[in-house]
Amino acid sequence: MSDMTCSIAGVHFKNPxxxxxxxxxxGREYGSLYDINRLGGICGKGLTLNPKEGNSGFRVYxxxxxxxxxxxxxxxxxTAFLREECEYWAGLNLxxxxxxxxxTLEDYVEGARLIEEDALLRKTSGKQAVDMIELNISCPNVKAGGLAYGIKTEIAREVVRKIRQATTLPLMIKLSPNAEDIVQMALMCQEEGADAVSLVNTFSAMKIDIHKRRSVFDNLYAGLSGPAIKPIALRMVHQVSKAVTIPVVGMGGIQSAEDILEYIMAGAAVVQVGTHNFVNLRAGADLIDELQILMEREKIESLDEIRGIV
Ligand SMILES: Cc1cc2nc3c(=O)[nH]c(=O)nc-3n(C[C@H](O)[C@H](O)[C@H](O)COP(=O)(O)O)c2cc1C
Incomplete structure (x- = not known):
């Protein structure tokens, strides 16, 4: 059997x-479809300090x-996540x-502080629920008139620095492909003590309803994901991997074991799978089986052998 294990900042992934x-x-709903403990890991839905109702109108297209x-x-x-989901997470083996x-900066910091506080309490009782924080810097910065934090490196630096100070948990920064310079952004995260970077988030995009003569989305623009973005995301993962020494987590359009190997060969430590979950509800389980078969067919004994080979 090929070795699929990986590790980032001391966190073990049984596969990428x-x-x-x-x-x-x-993870709960998917947990009724297959054993999600087979996965390398899960990233929870994006949290904010206070509950959010989300956008009005169409949400997906x-x-x-x-x-x-x-x-x-x-x-x-x-707070609701820590109260209602963490018991479930504490029982998972991934x-x-x-x-x-x-x-706002204050919201980010307070959110991280609460997660840290809970993690420390759980550590003493041996019921750890969160192994790592993934910081999404694509959120709109209220003070900068709604421009996302993740666009300009020096604006993002402030958030990364403050969150680094607020938590002892391994910290991964999720980069936006809309950043002015994604390589500079990744280097900044490394300088500020991040343990890893993940990329990419969705690309700012648009759809117009010609009959209504307006955007389909109340918010005007929306985020593009799925196979359409894969070649661009892969190029960005490659560029960032060559520039930083911290682990890079790659994502964007993954829907097959071949896609996963491409990202690993571009330098990714592990990968994330998003949109494909909506196409195949059992995507996680299927990809694990397919990757095992593909690695054996390609005579790849471990992912370390091919990581960053391109
Ligand atoms: C419906 C939907 C919701 C998303 N919500 C979040 C989120 O809350 N936080 C975040 O960092 N990324 C979010 N993303 C971005 C994904 O995690 C991922 O970065 C992106 O979709 C690219 O991967 P993919 O092409 O495999 O979907 C969301 C994507 C989709 C499609």
Whole structure:
């Protein structure tokens, strides 16, 4: 059997397949379809300090080879997550990653502080529920008139620095492909002490209803994901992997074991799978089986052998 294990900042992944934030809830529903403990890890739905209702109007729209989403980070808030989901997470045997967003610096920091406090309490009782924080810097910065934190490196630096100070948990920064310079952004995260970077989040995109003569989305623009973005995301993962020394988590359009190997060969430590969960509800289980077969067929004994080989 080929060795599929990986590790990031001391967190063990039994295989490189991690479910991407916002496409897998907190795992419960998928847990009734297959044994999610087979996965390398899960990223929970993006959390904000306070509960969020999300955007009005259409939230998803299918496009050729992809989808647009304008969910607007609907979520129960950090406190409800810690109260209602963490017992479930504590019983899971896979890498559990809490995805944190925020509209203000204060919200980000308080959210991280609450997760940290809970993690420390749980550590003493041996019921750990969160192994890592994934910081989503694609959120709109209220003070900067709604421009996302993840666009300009120096604005993002402030958030990364403050969150690094607020938590002892392994910290992964999720980068936006809409960043002015994604390589500079990743280097900044490394300088500020991040343990890893993950990329990419969705591409800012649009769909117009010609009959109504307006955008399909109340929020005007939406985020594009799925196979349509894979070649661009793969190029970005390759560029970032060559520039940083911290682990890079790759994602964007993965729907086959071949796609996973491409990302690993581009330099990814592990990968995340998002949109494909909506195409195949058992995507996680199927990809694990397919990857095992493909690695054996390609005579790859371990992922370390091919990581970053291109
Ligand atoms: C419906 C939907 C909701 C998402 N919600 C979040 C979120 O809450 N936080 C986040 O960091 N990324 C979120 N994402 C982005 C995904 O985690 C992932 O970065 C992106 O979709 C690219 O991967 P994919 O092409 O495999 O879907 C969301 C994506 C989709 C499609």
């Amino acid at each position: 397949i991690v479910m991407a934030s916002g496409t897998f809830g907190f 299918e496009t050729p080879s992809g989808m647009l989403n304008s969910v607007g980070l609907e979520n129960p808030g950090v 890498a559990r990653i809490a995805n944190l967003g925020g509209n």
